[in-house]
Amino acid sequence: MPxxxxxDRQLNNxxxxxxxxxxxxxxxxxxxASDPSAxxxxxxxxxxxxxxxxxxxxxxxxxxxxIELTIQWPTRINDDIQLTLYVKGETVRFEGTRxxxxxxxxxxxxxxxxxxxxxxxxxx
Numbered sequence: 001m002p003x004x005x006x007x008d009r010q011l012n013n014x015x016x017x018x019x020x021x022x023x024x025x026x027x028x029x030x031x032x033a034s035d036p037s038a039x040x041x042x043x044x045x046x047x048x049x050x051x052x053x054x055x056x057x058x059x060x061x062x063x064x065x066x067i068e069l070t071i072q073w074p075t076r077i078n079d080d081i082q083l084t085l086y087v088k089g090e091t092v093r094f095e096g097t098r099x100x101x102x103x104x105x106x107x108x109x110x111x112x113x114x115x116x117x118x119x120x121x122x123x124x
Contacts (some may be wrong), residue, residue: 018052024046025044025045028041029041029057048071052100052103055069056098061099070086081110083108084111085108087105088104
């Protein structure tokens with residue numbers, strides 16, 4: 001028998017393997033320089049998980065494009081230190097100007113901190 005979380009997802013026809021959290025925060029994106037349509041833009045996150053992100057972009061972006069995102073994390077450490085999430089991944093789906101990104105790598109950084117302030121991983 002599958003674990004309770006997997007059973008719940010199956011009952012609700014949920015295909016995602018990572019729980020999504022509603023997080024609305026500002027972000028910047030850059031399509032990979034090797035892409036002929038490379039461009040920069042701003043957006044707002046809709047939801048996020050340890051495996052991906054759905055965000056509202058300024059325009060529709062190409063599917064299967066390499067993308068880098070800089071996400072302003074909505075909470076601070078000790079109400080003082082800003083966290084920024086840096087992500088590399090791939091655009092996998094679009095709903096109008098909403099882009100779904102699958103993460104390859106994600107790294108938290110403390111705003112203005114040296115490399116000692118970096119927290120790294122495949123998720124967050």
